[in-house]
Amino acid sequence: MIYRPDFLLVLSLCLGAASRVSETPTSTSSLELTPITPQATLPGAVSWAENGTVSQPFSSFLGSVDKHGTCQCSVSLPDTTFPADRVERLEFTAYNLSQKFEREFSKVKEYVQLISVYEKKLLNLTVRVEVMEKDSITYTELDFELIKLEVKEMHKLVIQLKENFVGSSEIIDKLEVEIRNMTLLVEKLETLDQNNVLSIRRQILALKNKLKECEASKSELVPATPPPPAPGNCSHGGVVNISTPSVVQLNWRGFSYKYGAWGRDYSPQHPEETLYWVAPLNTDSRVLEYYRLYNSLDNLLIYSHSREFRMLYGQGGGPVAYNKNLYVNWYNGRNIAKINLTTNAVTVNQPLPMAVYNNRFSYANVNWQDIDLAVDEQALWVIYATEDSTGNIVISKLNDTSLQVLNTWVTKQYKPSVSNAFMVCGVLYATRTLNTRIEEIFYYYDTNTGREGNLAIPMRKMQERIQSINYHPFDQKLYVYNDGYLLNYDLVFSREPRQPV
């Protein structure tokens, strides 16, 4: 290719549309096009002249930017053979640049579309939450205000974003991720509510209404339930009844995590403090690896502001929290580990003397719970069995600092025929399965007196198997893990004090 000496090279990059949206491409182009500025002549320009008659660089240069922001450069070349290859490269660069810009610009357009879709979704969500609120059923415990707040915040964000849209695509990228995150959160909340809490609450409400009707029809015969004793006060006659369950929710790992435990930390110095823990076992029904902490029941209910920890490894659904420590049976042995709930560090790991483990004498229908820890008004306890006890339940009071056994009681109740157990005021209560809907508190052992005996307190349940039971002395509730669902029960105590022996 031979060009005439008076050849005028005009490079025109149509970047006008680009600079309207973003400033970066303009600066990028000026950078990439430096080879045609006078100071930086095309590298090796001299050598193009095949015969050194005129071996000088460009004879003149003109550059201007028109009112559309279009960059125009005019170069007059000396009388010589034109370096076509370099022009081609330049043209490629220009082409590359405009391509790149097209891509960026289309990305930006995509974001605008995405954002308007999110905006619609958010509006929809807000409306739906409002409809749910107007529904005749009351969801007092579910803090819908929180959800609404989040949605509103997202909405505000989207509007701000639209207004300030002339910013760089990097900021838009970040905001887009944030919005996507929040949308996901709200969507997750929504599905969780719809699938679990809301529908089960409806069932429970129907059940409660039926019970109320039933009670009303024989109200003269049923004595009013006595007021509960003061929290931590044990001057009552023990458990005589239990409420119907209130379903708190499905555990955070989902429906397939049927095994596990949950509860509320009890710190005798600060009994009113709220720290809830949820520990679904892995699906092998054995390994306790992950657990979550919530600083309030509201947070637990909407699965928010949790702290998640991993341990290596707990075993079974027997753990309990006491004084901001979690006590668990350590994997594959008779050890009990004490885990600091602030740091998740194992601070003590101590064998429980004589205890059997690994399904030697676990509970009926519940595996890997040979060692079940419990907390009540008086102490940290462990419920287990030994070969010497021939599989009967053994109760030991533990020093919660050192995990040394302080005292031990051997009962006459065979552990594998019990579905679970808990401690209240130094009294062990054991349950058994009557059918798929009803469990029964059928046995007690009082460590204060050494007395044991039978009870017949029916305990309704949502799912077939009670995986674990934990008692909390301050709210006097049971925390039950029922095949993946977290249930709460209120205990009813006898007003007559226990007779000392």
Ligand SMILES: *[C@@H]1O[C@H](CO)[C@@H](O)[C@H](O)[C@H]1NC(C)=O
């Ligand atoms: C144009 O871009 C392609 C790939 O994006 C690259 O391989 C090529 O070297 C570029 N050409 C120039 C002249 O920059």
Ligand SMILES: *[C@@H]1O[C@H](CO)[C@@H](O)[C@H](O)[C@H]1NC(C)=O
């Ligand atoms: C908004 O919600 C209604 C149901 O309430 C649904 O039919 C509709 O598809 C939703 N619209 C969007 C954009 O999600």
Ligand SMILES: *[C@@H]1O[C@H](CO)[C@@H](O)[C@H](O)[C@H]1NC(C)=O
């Ligand atoms: C979005 O969520 C992911 C994972 O949940 C997280 O790593 C990321 O930091 C979040 N981004 C923003 C901007 O919140």
Ligand SMILES: *[C@@H]1O[C@H](CO)[C@@H](O)[C@H](O)[C@H]1NC(C)=O
């Ligand atoms: C427990 O309650 C009983 C009666 O309500 C009261 O007499 C007793 O002093 C209380 N005990 C403690 C330790 O608070």
Ligand SMILES: *[C@@H]1O[C@H](CO)[C@@H](O)[C@H](O)[C@H]1NC(C)=O
């Ligand atoms: C025990 O509690 C249940 C559920 O609240 C109630 O229906 C029943 O009447 C109570 N039984 C006694 C003996 O108080």
Ligand SMILES: *[C@@H]1O[C@H](CO)[C@@H](O)[C@H](O)[C@H]1NC(C)=O
């Ligand atoms: C847990 O560890 C932290 C940090 O070492 C400590 O401040 C806290 O007192 C510990 N908690 C308990 C209950 O021991």
Ligand SMILES: *[C@@H]1O[C@H](CO)[C@@H](O)[C@H](O)[C@H]1NC(C)=O
């Ligand atoms: C529990 O163990 C700690 C540490 O070994 C000890 O200081 C404390 O006195 C023990 N408490 C009881 C009641 O034995």
Ligand SMILES: CC(=O)N[C@H]1CO[C@H](CO)[C@@H](O)[C@@H]1O
């Ligand atoms: C073919 C020819 O004449 N080449 C000459 C071009 O100019 C250079 C430098 O001026 C000479 O070295 C070459 O001999």
